[in-house]
Amino acid sequence: MKKLLKYIANITMILSVPAIVLAGNEDRVGQSGAHELLINPWAQSSGWGGSNSALVRGVESMSSNIGGLSFVRGTEVAFSHNNWLKGSDIKIESFGLAVKSGESGTIGISVMSMNFGEIERTTEDQPDGGAGTYKPQFINIGIGYSKAFSNSIHGGMLLRIVSESLSDVKATGVAVDAGIQYVTGFNEAKDNLKFGISLRNVGTPMKYSGEGLTYRNQTVGSAQTINVLQEQRTENFEMPSLINIGVSYDLKLAADHRLTPAVSFTSNSFIRDQFALGLEYGFRSLFMLRVGYTVDKKDKNAIITDEISSLIGPSAGVTVQAPLGKSKTKTIGIDYSYRSTKTFDGTHSIGIKLGL
Numbered sequence: 001m002k003k004l005l006k007y008i009a010n011i012t013m014i015l016s017v018p019a020i021v022l023a024g025n026e027d028r029v030g031q032s033g034a035h036e037l038l039i040n041p042w043a044q045s046s047g048w049g050g051s052n053s054a055l056v057r058g059v060e061s062m063s064s065n066i067g068g069l070s071f072v073r074g075t076e077v078a079f080s081h082n083n084w085l086k087g088s089d090i091k092i093e094s095f096g097l098a099v100k101s102g103e104s105g106t107i108g109i110s111v112m113s114m115n116f117g118e119i120e121r122t123t124e125d126q127p128d129g130g131a132g133t134y135k136p137q138f139i140n141i142g143i144g145y146s147k148a149f150s151n152s153i154h155g156g157m158l159l160r161i162v163s164e165s166l167s168d169v170k171a172t173g174v175a176v177d178a179g180i181q182y183v184t185g186f187n188e189a190k191d192n193l194k195f196g197i198s199l200r201n202v203g204t205p206m207k208y209s210g211e212g213l214t215y216r217n218q219t220v221g222s223a224q225t226i227n228v229l230q231e232q233r234t235e236n237f238e239m240p241s242l243i244n245i246g247v248s249y250d251l252k253l254a255a256d257h258r259l260t261p262a263v264s265f266t267s268n269s270f271i272r273d274q275f276a277l278g279l280e281y282g283f284r285s286l287f288m289l290r291v292g293y294t295v296d297k298k299d300k301n302a303i304i305t306d307e308i309s310s311l312i313g314p315s316a317g318v319t320v321q322a323p324l325g326k327s328k329t330k331t332i333g334i335d336y337s338y339r340s341t342k343t344f345d346g347t348h349s350i351g352i353k354l355g356l
């Protein structure tokens with residue numbers, strides 16, 4: 001067990017080197033793609049504003065810190081719907097499943113799909129439309145495993161397949177996430193200080209290809225007209241790799257009341273680094289209310305002086321959870337979160353989670 005823990009820790013450190021070296025470089029903005037990987041689609045954890053990487057648990061950990069997946073006791077199922085950047089008509093649907101494997105391991109799968117609606121198709125001959133519509137499809141599927149190496153240390157890794165496609169153009173790639181969470185103490189009464197470190201979106205470059213990048217060109221000769229099929233070449237683009245470090249502390253206000261502040265730092269490879277603060281009030285395991293605030297680290301000497309990310313600003317969320325029947329371990333919860341954005345009218349998320 002110690003060897004496996006050391007192995008995962010070494011992999012995390014090795015893979016984090018490129019993310020740290022190239023972190024927060026605004027000169028590289030626009031050189032990465034697959035930015036949907038930066039979106040937390042889950043209604044519960046997104047209310048923290050990204051500050052909860054040290055304490056995220058269950059299915060939702062597959063979008064922030066995979067180490068938290070091992071806290072699932074039996075089976076967990078989650079669904080989430082996002083009205084992303086309200087006014088843009090973009091919807092995000094997510095599904096996650098986590099199942100306990102053995103005494104201390106958990107296997108999980110997550111699916112995230114972005115729906116952009118139907119977009120008017122235009123051509124050189126019909127620049128104003130009238131050529132029908134098309135529907136872009138962005139989807140990523142993650143398969144992860146996390147293990148509790150002790151009462152204090154939880155770590156895991158996740159493999160993610162990324163696909164972006166139109167009817168005749170497609171790009172695919174594979175990314176790896178790794179994460180570790182550390183909880184102080186060896187019993188519930190002392191487990192109030194938590195640390196987390198996660199590395200995300202380290203993977204293969206992606207490149208668009210397909211028939212949509214070819215077109216026919218007519219060359220008029222002296223004797224005849226020749227139709228030539230030409231293909232446009234596209235450049236590779238990198239995935240938005242990052243490394244996140246977070247800490248949280250549970251304050252017991254009374255017998256059934258808890259207050260948890262959290263803070264995290266995200267070192268991005270292709271956009272500005274970000275800081276996030278969060279605070280959650282909890283009444284038993286029945287009601288949780290949380291707020292968060294995310295800011296980016298600006299460089300006064302940079303050419304780009306305005307915000308370059310939609311994932312900054314205040315956020316808030318609420319969770320109502322109840323036991324299923326007489327069982328204390330089986331629960332059902334409804335989550336809602338709101339994230340403000342500089343453009344459009346913010347992002348609304350609603351989800352449901354079953355603990356079985």
